[in-house]
Amino acid sequence: NFSSVGIILNASFCMIEGCNIYEKEYGIKLNKTNNTITRCNLINNTYGIYSHGKFNSIYMNNFIENSLNAFDDGNNTWYDEINEQGNYWYDYNGTDADTNGIGDIPYNISGGENKDLYPLMDLIDLFIPxxxxxxxxxxxxxxxxxxxxxxxxxxxxxxxxxxxxxxxxxxxxxxxxxxxxxxxxxxxxxxxxxxxxxxxxxxxxxxxxxxxxDTILPSITYLFNPSLPNGKNGWYTTNVEIFLYAEDESGIDELTYKIDEGGWEDYTGFFSFTSENIHKIYFRARDMAGNEKTENTTLKIDKTPPLVEINKPDEGFIKLQYEIEWNANDAIDSNLDGNISIFYSPDNGITWNGIATGINNTGSYIWDTAEFADSDETLIKVFAEDDAGNNNSAISQPFILDNTPPSVTINQPVAGKAYGKDEYGNIVIEVEWEAYDNIDEDLNGNIKIEYYDGSSWNILEENYLNTEYVFNAKEWDDGTYKIRVSAEDDTGNVGSAISGNFTIDKQPPSIYISRPLKGYIYINLFGRGIIPPIPVGIIPYDVIIIGKINVEITASDAHSGLQRVEIKTMNLTYPIYSPPYVWEWNPSLGVHTLTAVAYDNAGNSKSYEIEKILCLNV
Incomplete structure (x- = not known):
């Protein structure tokens, strides 16, 4: 433990450079030879350098406020001989007359005869910055x-x-x-x-x-499976798998998501989203630096088709304008507006034809049925599609569509026919017709028969079977009439036909023999009337005719018209069918009877007779 010594050098040929040694008893103890000590600061030590060694070089060092800057009892050099620079000694008292930075007198080193021949006047900057x-x-x-x-x-x-x-x-x-x-x-x-x-x-x-x-927010990537909406208008019609991935240079510390206003949940791997409706999905990533990024997207899921129910038609018969009624609703698409279509099938669902497409969900539609073919196997289909493309439909009960009235043709009575009394005093009229309907095959019970008397229609029979009809018109007044036969099918369509005018004529025609007249003599010699008819007095004959005579008949009928006039005499009958009713009579000698009979078109007849006619043919 050398805590009281900065450096003890017990080796030779070493260099000590750039050291700062403070407050030691010995800054450096130098015990060996041929070492160099330079660019060191020795400050506030008891001994700056204490040397027993030899041949050491000591220069360009700062000795500051040491108790004894240096002690040297060996043979060492305390300056740089080449550069002529020694050390800085804080207690050097010499001068620098030539201001070259080198003291004018050496600095004495304690312990022997050693000196610093080039003491520096200024502190050497040995403190590193x-x-x-x-x-x-x-x-x-x-x-x-x-x-x-x-x-x-x-x-x-x-x-x-x-x-x-x-x-x-x-x-x-x-x-x-x-x-x-x-x-x-x-x-x-x-x-x-x-x-x-x-x-x-x-x-x-x-x-x-x-x-x-890390100033960059993390990147967030989210993927859906299916990748694109598989419905319409941006809707998914299936569950959606959601994959979430985040990336950042500092690393991802937290990756979470939330649905709508729910709480944040840790993302632990892809998950399947099943909830139907329009949802807001939020994704949040926080990197290791604390940067946080949130993204959101809208996810629309509708897996359920609409519910559709048809209220009308509900069987029965339909014609003209008919109001189709339905109920259609969807849990997600609240109104289904613009997504309702109505179809018609005339063949029990084999083929379908459009009635209306892309209409609003009002619950009803006025259908102009006249544009569609009649059918007794008719169906209506109401088709609803929600915004996502889910669709559903309902089909009505079968019903009959019939806009065509029955076809009616009257065969009897024919136009111009006249009816009169028969031998029993009856006027029997047979009404014959043909009535057909493409839907109502029999029309039974739906036939009405009327007659027109010139001022109004009057019912003869109604709710009649589809067959012929016979009635007695003996109570009818003479005049012109019409018959109307109406047929109503099960749908209520009415077809009718009106006969031509026919006549009721109960009165016989009027007739008389206008030539010869009773009470006259007619003379015709050699084919010419010689004198006008000559009245005669009381004689036993009605008429006397000498020679030939043109028999003239005057006849008429007020209602049905004349059908013919017959002239009868001598067991012979001469019919005349159109006026003038004239017949040249060349009677034989004798007394004859002359009869004229008029027949009208109703079958009525009337005769006029001259019984005693004396004929003298010369």
Whole structure:
């Protein structure tokens, strides 16, 4: 234990340089030979240097406030003979007349005859410069800075100016000629070294500092599986696996996530997200320095299709404009607006045709059925699709769509037909028709028969079977009539047909023989009437005819018109079908009867007769 001695040198051919020895009993004890002691400060020691050795060189040292600066009982040299420089002795009293920095008289060394021939007048700058490193920044966690760090280097020397400062940043060296300066360091793990050199070339000790800077927020990467929404409008229609990854130069200290307003949870590996709705997912990463980054994304999941129910139609018959009614709702898509479509099938679901697409979910739609084919195997489908693309539909009960009225054709009565009384006084009219409907195959019970009397329609029969109908019109007045046959199908469509005009004629036609007239004589000789008819008095004959005569009949019918006129005489009948009703009669000699009969189109007839006609044919 040499705590009372700075250096004890018991070896030869050594060099002691650049030492600062303070407050020892012996600064340096020199016991051997051929050693060199230079550029040392020996301060406040009892003995600065105590030497028993020989042939040692001692120069360019500072001896300051030692009790005895030097003791030498050997043969040593206390100066540099080549440069003629000795040591600085704080108690040297000599002068420097030529101001060359060397004392004019030697400095005596105690212990013998040794002297410093070149004592220095000024203190030798043997104190190395001092450098101080300080850093300034914002501290984070785990000894990291979370801001750029400013490095301050301050260097000073007790005697002289600083010549320059050498410093390294992460083993890359730089030189600065200022004693104090600063620079800023950004992200990374850094090592700073520096030392300063004064004007005398004294180099200070290297100071070193290590620190870590991380100003960059960690990066967060999140991945979804499926990677892209597998529904529409950014929606997922399945569970979503979430992968989370964070990276930072300082390392990741904490990686968490939370759903909506829930609490933060540690991320321990990918997880499956199943909750339906629109969710806000937050991801948070904190690096080892304490930098924290939060990201969020919106995740929309809807796995459930809408619920659809059809209220109308619910079987039955449909025609014209019909209100389709439904209920459609979705747990996520609250209104389904713009996502309702309605389809029609005429063949029990084999094929479907669009009625309306992309309509709002109002719950009802007025359907103009006239644009669609009639069918007794009709279905309605209401299709709902939510915003995510999930879809569902409902199909109605089968119903009948029928917009087409039955087709009706009247075969009897025909236009222009006249009806009169039969032999029993009845007027029997047969109504015959054909009624057909493409949906209602029989139309039974749905036939109505009416007649038109010139002012209004009157019901003859309703809810009648689809067959012929016979009625007695004997109570009807004479006149012109029409028959209307109406058929109503099960849907309520009504088709009808109206017959042509027909006539009821219960009155016989009027008829009389206008030539010859009773009470006259008609003379026709050689084919010519010689004189006009001559009235006669009381004679036993109704008419006397001499020669030929043109029989003229006057006949008419007020309602149905004449069908024919017949002239009968001598067992012969002469029909005449159109006016004028004239017949040339060349009667044989004798008394004859002349009968005229008029028939109308209703079958009524009336006759007119002249019984006693004397015919003289010459």
């Amino acid at each position: 001092y450098v101080q490193i300080s850093i300034n920044g914002t501290f984070g966690n785990n000894s990291w800075f979370v801001s750029n760090v400013t490095v301050f280097i301050n260097s000073y020397d007790n005697e002289t100016e600083i010549s320059y400062v050498n410093y390294s940043i992460d083993e890359i060296w730089y030189t600065n000629e200022n004693s104090s300066f600063n620079f800023t360091i950004s992200d990374g793990i850094h090592n700073i070294k520096c030392y300063s050199v004064d004007e005398y070339g004294n180099a200070g000790r290297i100071k070193e500092i290590d620190f870590k800077v």
